[in-house]
Each structure stands twice: as C-alpha cells, then as structure tokens.
Amino acid sequence: MDFYYTFNKYLQNLHHQRLWRLPLSTNYPCPNRIEGKTGCTYCDGVSFLPHYLKDNDNLQNQMERGMKFFGKRYKVEYFYGYFQYNTSTYGNTLELLKKYDTVLEHDKIKGLIISTRPDFVYPEILNGICKLNEKIKKDIWLEMGLQSVFDETLKRINRNHSYQDFINSVEMIKKLTDFKITVHMILGLPGEDPEKIRSGIKILFNDCRIDGIKFRLLEILPGTAMHQDYQKNLNDFYNFDHKSYSNLLCDLLEIIPENVVIMRLSNFKSLKKFERTDSKHYTKEQLVEEIKTEFIKRGSKQGIYFKKKQYEHS
Numbered sequence: 001m002d003f004y005y006t007f008n009k010y011l012q013n014l015h016h017q018r019l020w021r022l023p024l025s026t027n028y029p030c031p032n033r034i035e036g037k038t039g040c041t042y043c044d045g046v047s048f049l050p051h052y053l054k055d056n057d058n059l060q061n062q063m064e065r066g067m068k069f070f071g072k073r074y075k076v077e078y079f080y081g082y083f084q085y086n087t088s089t090y091g092n093t094l095e096l097l098k099k100y101d102t103v104l105e106h107d108k109i110k111g112l113i114i115s116t117r118p119d120f121v122y123p124e125i126l127n128g129i130c131k132l133n134e135k136i137k138k139d140i141w142l143e144m145g146l147q148s149v150f151d152e153t154l155k156r157i158n159r160n161h162s163y164q165d166f167i168n169s170v171e172m173i174k175k176l177t178d179f180k181i182t183v184h185m186i187l188g189l190p191g192e193d194p195e196k197i198r199s200g201i202k203i204l205f206n207d208c209r210i211d212g213i214k215f216r217l218l219e220i221l222p223g224t225a226m227h228q229d230y231q232k233n234l235n236d237f238y239n240f241d242h243k244s245y246s247n248l249l250c251d252l253l254e255i256i257p258e259n260v261v262i263m264r265l266s267n268f269k270s271l272k273k274f275e276r277t278d279s280k281h282y283t284k285e286q287l288v289e290e291i292k293t294e295f296i297k298r299g300s301k302q303g304i305y306f307k308k309k310q311y312e313h314s
C-alpha cells in the first residue's frame with residue numbers, strides 16, 4: 001500500500017519508467033545576494049551546489065556530466081532537467097529561455113523543473129517557456145521557495161518576500177500556464193514548533209492550488225546568520241529527533257491532499273545533523289520505514305484529514 005504519493009510514483013504513472021532529476025545551474029547569481037542584500041540567513045551560497053557541477057560550467061557540460069553520473073549510478077536513461085541552484089528565473093530573460101530550450105530539446109529529457117522565488121516569477125518568462133514547450137510538449141514544474149507561510153518568520157530569515165507575494169505568484173502561474181507548482185518548505189525554522197508548522201501547512205493548502213511539496217529539515221550551517229541566531233536564541237529552535245521529525249511528517253502528510261506529489265521528505269545532510277541522537281547511522285530508508293510504521297499504527301495515510309476551507313488563518 002502507498003502511504004503517500006512520491007515523485008517516483010508520479011513519474012511511473014506518467015512515463016511508465018524510472019527517471020532521475022538532473023541538477024543544473026543557469027550560472028546566474030542569487031538575486032537575494034546582490035545589490036547589498038545579504039541572502040537568506042540559513043544559506044551560505046555554496047552548500048546547495050551539486051558536487052559534480054563546477055562554477056560557470058556551460059550547460060552542455062553540465063548535462064553530459066550529470067547524465068553520465070546519474071545514468072550510471074541509478075541506471076536510468078531519461079531525466080527531468082532540474083535548474084536547482086540559486087534562483088533559476090533570475091537573469092537575462094532571452095538567455096534564460098535559450099538555456100531552458102537547450103534542455104527541453106534534448107531527447108533524453110522528459111520534463112523540466114525550474115526552482116525560483118515568488119518575487120522572480122513574471123509574465124515574460126512564463127509566456128516564453130509556454131512558447132518553447134509548444135514544439136514538443138514536456139512536463140514543466142516550477143519549484144517555488146517559500147519556506148514558511150508566516151511573515152514574521154520570512155522576515156527573520158531574510159527572505160525579502162512575503163507570503164502574499166507567493167500567493168500572487170501561484171495565481172499568476174495558474175492563470176498563464178499549465179505548469180505544475182511545487183512549494184519548498186523548511187521545517188524547524190526559529191519560532192516554529194510542530195504545532196505552528198502544522199497550522200502553516202493547513203493555511204497553505206487552504207489558500208492555493210499546489211501540485212507538489214518538498215520538505216527540508218533546517219540545517220544550521222557554520223558562518224551563516226542563522227548560526228548566530230541559533231547561538232543567541234537556542235530556545236526558539238525546536239530540537240527534532242528522529243521520532244518527532246517522522247511523526248511531524250505523518251501529521252503533515254495527513255493534511256496534504258492525496259493528489260499532491262511529495263517531492264522530498266528531507267535532505268539527507270540535515271537528517272545527519274539531528275542533535276542528541278545517534279544520527280550517524282540514520283538513513284533516508286529508516287525515515288521512510290518510520291513513516292510507514294507510524295501510518296500503519298494510526299491506520300492513516302496522506303490526505304486523510306484534508307478538508308478544503310476548514311481552516312481559518314490564526
């Protein structure tokens with residue numbers, strides 16, 4: 001029995017085979033790190049670059065290297081191009097469209113995922129991608145970094161956009177395109193305990209139509225402003241262990257509609273950083289197993305408690 005709707009399952013349903021996401025970079029800087037902006041407090045600007053990509057590598061090299069690496073490692077032939085690094089709709093619009101086109105035209109590419117921020121989604125780029133995709137219709141997703149629905153948290157982590165900016169972007173994307181939207185959320189941000197995180201997810205799915213969600217446990221990287229915040233305000237940070245994290249994920253999955261794709265449950269690096277636990281040996285497989293066991297115990301699964309418009313903003 002499937003307890004939640006994974007991206008692998010989605011790909012299998014759509015393409016009837018296994019595929020892999022191919023991380024790519026537009027080679028543009030992050031717009032939240034230029035013109036005096038200091039970036040999100042949890043980000044050090046380098047840790048999220050896939051290890052096989054090199055700075056300013058051209059797109060052809062990135063694709064060749066990535067296909068070779070992931071093709072061999074995961075025994076797959078086809079991919080989704082995944083502009084993952086920085087804000088992949090930031091830059092010269094024509095150049096960006098050329099890059100997307102290079103990826104979409106590749107015969108081993110079945111879809112495209114473009115990660116971005118709510119304040120860098122605009123009609124010209126959306127209409128441009130729609131036009132590119134008229135030739136050979138491929139599956140297009142926009143991955144929107146939101147991290148939290150609470151404006152006080154967004155301010156504290158220096159995102160430089162509001163929750164309303166996100167809602168406006170989602171409405172624009174749905175009006176102009178048939179692209180699917182994934183939202184990226186960080187669990188464990190300062191001031192957000194499990195109860196607050198649950199209420200945030202209820203608000204999110206009450207407010208907008210989203211097709212996928214990706215979770216990440218907050219990772220506190222040395223040298224970041226988040227690290228300083230953590231040292232000064234330890235009590236503001238909920239200290240997850242394996243059990244409380246997997247239980248929280250079950251709680252969240254229960255209130256997420258069953259047709260929403262769960263793109264990721266956590267990033268592996270942050271799983272290794274659980275405090276006060278035997279984290280070294282904790283694996284993704286164990287997390288998945290814990291979720292399965294908990295769902296069996298609850299007699300539950302994704303979407304069981306989702307009821308649209310049931311929830312009020314608090």
Ligand code: SF4
Binds near residue numbers: 039044117145
């Ligand atoms: S998390 Fe993304 S938007 Fe924030 S500073 Fe890092 S790259 Fe920029």
